[in-house]
Amino acid sequence: MAFKHTEYAGWGRALRASGTVARPDRASLLAALDPAPAFGMRRSYGDAALNHGGRAIDMSGLDRFLAFDAETGILELEAGVRIGEVAAAFAPRGFLPAVMPGTGFATVGGCIAQDVHGKNHHHAGSFGAHVAEITLWQSGTLVPVLPGTPLFRATVGGLGQTGAIVSAKLRLVPCKGTVMLVTERRARDWNHHLSLLDSSTATYTVGWIDATATGASLGRGIVEEGEVARGLVKKRAKAAKVPMDAPHFALSAPIVRAFNAAYYARVPAAGRTVVRPMADFFFPLDKILDWNRLYGKRGFHQFQCVVPLGAAGALRAMLDRIATSGLASPLAVLKRMGPGRAGYLSFPMEGYTLAVDFPNRAAARDLIRALEADTAEAGGRLYFAKDALAEGARIRAMYPELPAWQQEVAKADPARAYETDLVRRLNLRNA
Amino acid sequence: MQNWIMQHWVVLGAGSDMARPFLRRLAGEGASLFLAGRTAADLETLAQDLRLRGAAAAEVMAFDARDAADYPALVARLAACEGVLNAASFVGSMPDQAAIDADPGLIAGVIADNFTGPATFLSLLAPVLEARGTGVVVGVGSVAGDRGRVGNYVYGAAKAAFATYLSGLRNRLGRKGVHVMTVKPGPVETRMTAGMKLPFMTTPEAVAEDILQGIAKRRNEIYTAKIWFLIMRVICHIPEPIFKKLSI
Structure with a gap:
């Protein structure tokens, strides 16, 4: 089993590495390798899976x-x-x-x-x-x-x-089944959005947030609640594939605003309950293979933070900063987290978490740095799976x-x- | 798709990267599987994986493309199972052409792995299939078999031989209700191609999907990725005086 020279990247494609990678597909081949960092499907956005100039082991073939x-x-x-x-x-x-x-x-x-x-x-x-x-x-x-x-x-x-x-x-x-019963409701604004998340009693709850809406509509979005159910539903459509890097204007501000408005209006004002294939609910973006290519050659960053429940106001201010910047992409998520965490460096804390994608440009990088400072001030935390830009001292202080x-x-x-x-x-x- | 329950599949080269997703699709449909290959210990792990993914049964068979001594016993085992019997061959090897040029003694092994091994096995199995009058045989060749190229012409020659063999086998078994399908993959992301950047590469998962579609449509020959059908039409039509000067 040989290490072969490869160029590879994190999911955001903004950070890249050049090094040697081995991909054993059976335990006996792994056993013959010298120790090196292991990665899987490289779905972490930044550089968690990268080892520039060194060796790495691709574990995706050990999948039994x-x-x-x-x-x-x-x-x-x-x-x-x-x-x-x-x-x-x-x-x-x-x-x-x-x-x-x-x-x-x-x-x-x-x-x-x-x-x-x-x-x-x-x-x-x-x-x-x-x-x-x-x-x-x-x-x-x-x-x-x-x-x-x-x-x-x-x-x-x-x-x-x-x-x-x-x-x-x-x-x-x-x-109890293989399909999801999904209730979608419009959240008119930030306060409504948080109150829907706070009062949800569903097993699975997530808020999609329109990070381009400003003023009175700041924080508007769709709250989805899901329960596993028994039933029949049309099989999931075959995944589409993004065949090449999109041009940089593919996710420009007017297109994103139009997409978000349409996405919001798609759910009737009174809300609705629908039956979905399980994968559509849990993994909505997996329907588009290589969707990270939509951001073009330069790639993108995802900013994700969690702040304590009491810092909701600070998170609102951060969203306002994002919305007025005109840089956000369609894929933004707001969620209420519980306290559960299992490791010393686990991300979760009880509070609200916000995740927003930005194309990899200087203005977006500046914005993310400002948001990171806001997160620190709010007593919150950044996520290693997403981070590509943080300062070491600041992020280390978030992990007591x-x-x-x-x-x-x-x-x-x-x-x-x-x-x-x-x-x-x-x-x-x-x- | 047809009903896979009570379908038995023997898969040669079951330990290969390309066979794995195909086996998993069959397992998900509840088929009974025979995993034939050289690395019995690893295949036992894969067999367990396939059982957990829904295979009605998964049994490992020691199969070496370069040693036909055990084939009659394997065929007898397969002949003993009731229901529909199907076969797929994923065996093959592709040493570096430069290594073969330096040591032509390697040619015999390449021909055995890609042609004589699977062909001998399928020829022994053929009477069993003929007697049942049903079933599918899938043979994996390669686009490399369509024309000899400087980069891998011994591998290509072996795959060409296998494709011609499958064409004749199709002719023979088709009369008895057994369908033979030739699969010609372009470059696929496997251990064989690790670290190589090749045009129009596809994945083992996509190959499995194409094979299952091809079976459902009773296709005689498929290319995967599909674009390789067009590419190979072009490559096969380049006049030899020009082709011999190209390095494609």
Whole structure:
């Protein structure tokens, strides 16, 4: 198994790397490789999956289900399995991953290493809360990692720094069907939007926000609530593909404003309830393969922060800054998070999280830096899975358990074999 | 799509990157699978994966394209299962042409992996299929077999031989109700092509989709990605005096 020279990028395509990558598709091939940072489908937007000038191991070929116990719902699987495949294979048998991020293409290894959250975070907590065991590949040995140990807390959300995640046991949750019953309601403005999110009792809740609406409509959007249901629904249409990099004006301000207005008006004023294929609800953008190419060659950034419940006013001010900048893209999400987090460096905190995409331009980068300062001031936190621009000192201060993580990582990887571009850029491993 | 339940599939080269998504699609439909390949331990892991994805059964068979001694026993095992029997061959190997030029002794292995191995197996299986009067045979060749090119002409020659064999097998089995489909992939993102930047590359997942569509439509020959049909029409029509000077 050889490392081959490759140019590769994070999902945002603004940060790139040039280095050697090996893609083992069986455990015996992985065993023959020297330690190097592992990545999955590279759905992290920035540089969490990159190792410029060095080696990396692409784990996406190690994607097999290993064992399933229908009594306990525990599924053992290799780290490269896409989480959407778990849902597709097990929903017909009455089980679902307890937590699913916004793309079904994220691998299990990636979900663990970023301790991702889903539309049910307010009830279910983060991904790591439902992991029963992780197997790490640490410089030549397989190490089982159990919940409750410091190594587990350093591995979940740990950005791959404790070793390569090769397999895991997930506790799936029972589900009663393979379709989603989705209620969509218009949120007129910011206050209405927050009140709909606060009062939602649904299992899955997410707000789509029109980040171009200003003035009285600031914060308007659509709140979606979903429940798993039994039923029949037309099969999901085959995924479309973006065949080439779009020109830079494809997501220019007038087009985005028009798209957002149409998206908002699509839901009747009185709201509606519809039945959707499961994947359409959980992974709406997966219908368009390589949608990141819509932002053109220069790529894009996603800004995502979470602020405490009491800082909702500060988040409103941030949204106002975004809306008046005219730089936002159609894909903005507002969500209420619960307190659940499973690792030292997990992103979630109880509060509100806002995620907005921006094309990679100087004005957008300046705006994101200003938003990062706002986040810090509001006592909030930035997400390593999205970040490409943060200052090390600022983002490190947002993670109070960083010293505990550093201590475990120093023990697990004294040779610093698993360092990535993100870890170096933000200087995460040095006390 | 037809009903896959009670369908048995033997897949040669089951451990290959290209076979994996195809096997998973069959598993998802509830088919019974025989995984034939060289790396039995790895195939056992894959068999378990396929069972968990819905395969009615998944059994590993040791198969080596360069050693036909065990083939009669494998065919006897397959002949013992009731229902519809289908076969797919994904076996093949593509050493660097420069390595072959330096050591022509490698040619025999390339011909065995891409042609004589799978062809010998399919010829032994053919009477079983004929007797049943139903089933599908999928043979994976390559666009490289359509014309000899400087970059991989030994591999191309082996794939061309396999394609010609499949054409004859189609002629023979078609009369008995067994459908034979030739698949000619262009470059596919697999271990064979890791690190290479090739034009109009496709993925193993897309190849699986195209194969299943081709079976449903009873196609005799498919190209995947589909654009390779057009590209190869052009390449095959370049006059030899010009073609011999090109490095495409």
